[in-house]
Amino acid sequence: MLQPDSVEQTAGMPTKMNSSSIRRLNRVRVFHALRQNPGSSQRELGRLTGLDKATVSVVVAQLQQEGLIERMASTSVRRVGRPETALTIAASAxxxxxxxxxxxxxxxxxxxxxxxxxxxxxxxxxxxxxxxxxxxxxxxxxxxxxxxxxxxxxxxxxxxxxxxxxxxxxxxxxxxxxxxxxxxxxxxxxxxxxxxxxxxxxxxxVAECLFGICRTVRNFIFITGHSGVGGGLVLDGRLYRGTGGFAGEVGHLSIVPGGRACGCGKRGCLETYVSEASILARLEELGRTLPDIWAVAEAQGDPKVRQVLDEVGTHLGFALSHLVNLMNPELIVLGGNLAVIAQLLMPTLKRALAEHTLRPLLEDVRLEVSPLGADAVxxxxxxxxxxxxxxxxxxxxxxxxxxxx
Amino acid sequence: MLQPDSVEQTAGMPTKMNSSSIRRLNRVRVFHALRQNPGSSQRELGRLTGLDKATVSVVVAQLQQEGLIERMASTSVRRVGRPETALTIAASAxxxxxxxxxxxxxxxxxxxxxxxxxxxxxxxxxxxxxxxxxxxxxxxxxxxxxxxxxxxxxxxxxxxxxxxxxxxxxxxxxxxxxxxxxxxxxxxxxxxxxxxxxxxxxxxxVAECLFGICRTVRNFIFITGHSGVGGGLVLDGRLYRGTGGFAGEVGHLSIVPGGRACGCGKRGCLETYVSEASILARLEELGRTLPDIWAVAEAQGDPKVRQVLDEVGTHLGFALSHLVNLMNPELIVLGGNLAVIAQLLMPTLKRALAEHTLRPLLEDVRLEVSPLGADAVxxxxxxxxxxxxxxxxxxxxxxxxxxxx
Missing domain, CATH: 3.30.420.40 (ATPase, nucleotide binding domain)
Structure with missing residues (x-):
């Protein structure tokens, strides 16, 4: 059976890691391990990062010299044996x-x-x-x-x-x-x-990876809506950017053939149905004038608002079926302004997603709302x-x- | 600016490479370098793989011992200086x-x-x-x-x-x-x-990576049609498999809401329009009975066949727009039975792809037909x-x- 590691090789273009990029990676690795586990000793950082003792020691010394990390006031973190120095990110840095x-x-x-x-x-x-x-x-x-x-x-x-x-x-x-x-x-x-x-x-x-709910998830898709709708793809633990850096244009998936005109020049793009501006415009059509997405969430009891939220959920669920059928993610996170109305969209969203997704892929994925909310970006x-x-x-x-x- | 390498780190789950997986990778790397460059010396293998002299030497010795590689009859491959041994994959292996x-x-x-x-x-x-x-x-x-x-x-x-x-x-x-x-x-x-x-x-x-047209491409999508339609995603130089191993279900993208019933239980799946069986069934509906995809290609002058090929191109181009908008690939390769009719689909396929794809992503991608043909799988x-x-x-x-x- 092919292993992902060896397939990188078979693709004929192995990522050549030179000593400089390895040093950079080790540095980032140690810093984040300490950030997520303040008070760790060098030994614990070794265990957390999988790096050997000598490497951790060099990186720690360098970060200390630059004033980025420091010893904590309490020095002994080990119950038995020789005392170890507890480290932390320097507050003064x-x-x-x-x-x-x-x-x-x-x-x-x-x-x-x-x-x-x-x-x-x-x-x-x-x-x-x-x-x-x-x-x-x-x-x-x-x-x-x-x-x-x-x-x-x-x-x-x-x-x-x-x-x-x-x-x-x-x-x-x-x-x-x-x-x-x-x-x-x-x-x-x-x-x-x-x-x-x-x-x-x-x-x-990346914020969801570092500070949010995706710290231990290898394949996830982040969907966010503000003025438009965007997608971030973290695949095999890496942010996937694509050839030109443009991957993840979820908002411009054509979901309604010949549908609404989009700012991009195409028709029927997802964001013309589910962005905040599109939702407010659709409500306006139906005679409901609301100032923003928070007002929409508050007016959820209104039948016209309910109708529009159901439409939004159906369109979003359909678009997400493409993502799930193609990328078999473990997690989809709804963020930005979409997070404000996410729970209200769920009934029709889940129905449309189930209708258009292959069963085994549907079973692999779960939906969550970003805990970072408006601070995600x-x-x-x-x-x-x-x-x-x-x-x-x-x-x-x-x-x-x-x-x- | 974030670098893909460091993002793998920030995702909090670095791929831990132990010495065994590194040895395995080095071995695969040296073997493929020699396979693609028969007659290389150890020094040239070092240059081709980016591995140091000592590592190449150990791997070559091991492969020789197992009888997988051998010295070529002509031993000197260097014009000046000390003669070097030309190596090759052993025919007897x-x-x-x-x-x-x-x-x-x-x-x-x-x-x-x-x-x-x-x-x-x-x-x-x-x-x-x-x-x-x-x-x-x-x-x-x-x-x-x-x-x-x-x-x-x-x-x-x-x-x-x-x-x-x-x-x-x-x-x-x-x-x-x-x-x-x-x-x-x-x-x-x-x-x-x-x-x-x-x-x-x-x-x-993976065959396209090793033996076909994708040897130097980092982001490509392989689309193939036999009884169904499938997609292989090579992203950042690695075959992307997804959470359960099911990524790339291109054939089950819903492209016609409420459309034809698919074997998977859903409706309007791409493969109900573009698989070989679906094309033959559609021609049958129109009063043309043809035995297989080669017969379809031969009958391209028939207006009914032309009509169906145009439909297939339109559906496939629309589905590919989802792939391009999401994954920003450099190359899409049409293989399997789709390769037989690929050139006949191109006019409507390209039109539909352009109609539904964001301009900068459309500019990044090119379409090719697999040179491996029916031998791709x-x-x-x-x-x-x-x-x-x-x-x-x-x-x-x-x-x-x-x-x-």
Whole structure:
């Protein structure tokens, strides 16, 4: 029987891991093990990461030297035998900021390097890219003031509802009206810290891996709805990005032949039926004017609202059947604004999913609502910042050691 | 920016590579490098695999000892400097057999360990599992006789149009009518060699990686049609199997709401429109009785045939849009019986694909017809046998060395 490991080989293009990428991986691995298990000793980190004693020792020494991790006040964590040093992420090491840029809103969160939330805030957004950056800049200042924070900002991660290519260029953000934008350098010029940018749904998917309900799941799909609808695919434990970096365009699956016109130029796309704006527009058609998705959830007793929620559940369940038939995931997580109405969609969603999915694949999958809620994308920004900051500092460390050598 | 490598880490479940799995990978890697580059020296194998000199040396010594690789007659492959030994897969090492089991046919191929075809043959199949095994057993004897072959059969790989779970159990093969079958032990009992079994499309996808057009492609989707329609997903250079091992059920995407009844119990599945049997049935409805897909291809000038091929192209293009929107592949390969009519489907297929796919993802993907043709699944069997044989012999080698130690 073929094993996934060896198939990577048979595909003829093994991922060549050089010593630098292995060092980077080991560093990230040790950091996250300590983040999720504060107070661990080096020995415990070895067990948690599967790395040998010498490797853990080198990584720990380097992280300590950079002030990212430190000894805890209580030093002995072992009941018997020689006392061991309990380690933890250094509180003094600085903070991270995560943000979600949407046409009408900017949502931000500040955390410690360990991902503990210090403050969050939501402000008005803008479709004008310069204006959006200015708003974000002021927002971050206010956020940090509110948190009483004067530690160094080690990184800012921003999730954007758009298609990013493999080089990190924003190709198209239809709902923001941005196209071919060098958004990262523009942000970095205005924000006084390293900036990391990614598609909002990809960012949120990684946040679910790091901070949410998917920590131990190898195959899951994250579905989120804000201005549009996006999907993040974590397959065999890795975020799958596709050839151009555009994988997971769940919102643009054609689910109604010749259906509603979509901003992308096609017809019948899923997001023209299940995005917040589409739901509000459909209710408007039926004579119900509601301001946002929270109002929809509150008005669930209204028969017209019930009718629209049933339609949304049916369309979403049908679209998810394609994902399940193709990807045989263990878990589908509904996040973003979809999380607000997720429980109300379940009856028709589950019916449509069951109707269109092969039985053994249906039995493998479960549906959950994101526990990160509206903070999923901002926390995805934290994940981006954490990752960027951990991997860029290894590059700097390598450059230092090369200069020395 | 997140890197795929580090994301595997952040998903919290790093793939722990122990020394045994690394040895297995190195062994497979060296063997395939030599298979694709016969006459290579150890030094060249090092360059091709990215492995260091000492590792290559150990693997080569082991493979030589087992009689799998040997020195070539001409020993010097280097123009200047010290002469180097040219290596090659040993012709004496034995042969492999690959087979495809279908309700009406069994197709077989015999190759060298290097994958060079010695003979192929197609015989009648059976829906009765015992009868099918007997037919296969006799067929293999005849195949080897025809090839004038008396070298040892090192492995037999069989592709089956069914759902295999992660443990290699056949859960369901609707078109064969087999369910919950321990097919591998049954085959091994009757065939005098180690047997490896997998879903036919997964096997064919790996064959495309090893022997076909996908040797240098990291993200591709293999679509095949025989009695049903299946999909193999190679993502980030690995065959993606999903949680239960059922990923890639392209044939059961619902593409016509309330459409034709499918053998799976659902309605409107893709395969009820584009499998060989469905195409022949649709032609029958229109008053054209044709025996098989080759006859359909020959009758392409007939307006009724043209109409049905246009319908098939439209349905297939629509279904492929889901795959492209979700997975952003670089390449889609049409194989099996679909390969026979692929060029005839292209006009409507491409139109439907373009109509339902987001532009940047459409631009990333190209469509090709499998060069392996009807031998794709049997060659997939060869890939299974090769893989199984290479990895099981490392286990044996380890057991030997443990007994010694």
């Amino acid at each position: 600085g903070v991270l900021v995560g943000a979600r840029l949407e046409p009408k809103t900017i949502r931000m969160v500040a955390t410690t390097l360990a991902g503990e939330i210090l403050a969050h805030m939501q402000i008005d957004g803008s479709r004008n890219v310069r204006r959006a950056i200015t708003l974000l800049q002021k927002g971050i200042q206010e956020l940090l003031t509110q948190a009483g924070e004067n530690r160094e900002v080690r990184g800012i991660g921003v999730g954007i509802p758009g298609m990013m290519n493999r080089e990190g260029r924003l190709v198209l953000a239809p709902n923001l009206g941005w196209r071919n934008s060098e958004i990262r350098p523009m942000l970095e010029e205005n924000l006084n810290a390293p900036v990391y940018v990614d598609n909002d749904t990809n960012a949120a998917s 901002p926390m995805g920004g934290i994940a981006l910042a954490l990752e960027g900051f951990l991997t860029s500092s290894v590059v700097m460390a390598e450059e230092r050691s090369q200069r020395r050598g | 034995g042969v492999l057999v690959g087979a495809r089991l279908e309700p009406k046919t069994i197709r077989m191929v015999a190759t060298t360990l290097a994958g060079e075809i010695l003979a192929h043959m197609q015989i009648d199949g059976s829906r009765n599992v015992r009868r099918a095994i007997t037919l296969l057993q006799k067929g293999i004897q005849e195949l080897l006789t025809q090839a004038g072959e008396n070298r040892e059969v090192r492995g037999i790989g069989v592709g089956i149009p069914g759902m295999m779970n992660r443990e290699g159990r056949l859960v369901l093969a609707p078109n064969l009518g087999w369910r919950n079958s321990e097919i591998r032990p049954m085959l091994e009992e009757n065939l005098n060699a180690p047997v490896y079994v997998d879903n036919d499309t997964n096997a064919a996808s 049997p060659m997939g069997g060869i890939a299974l046998a090769l893989e199984g044989f290479l990895t099981s012999s490392v286990v044996m080698a380890e057991e030997r060395s443990q007994r010694r130690g």
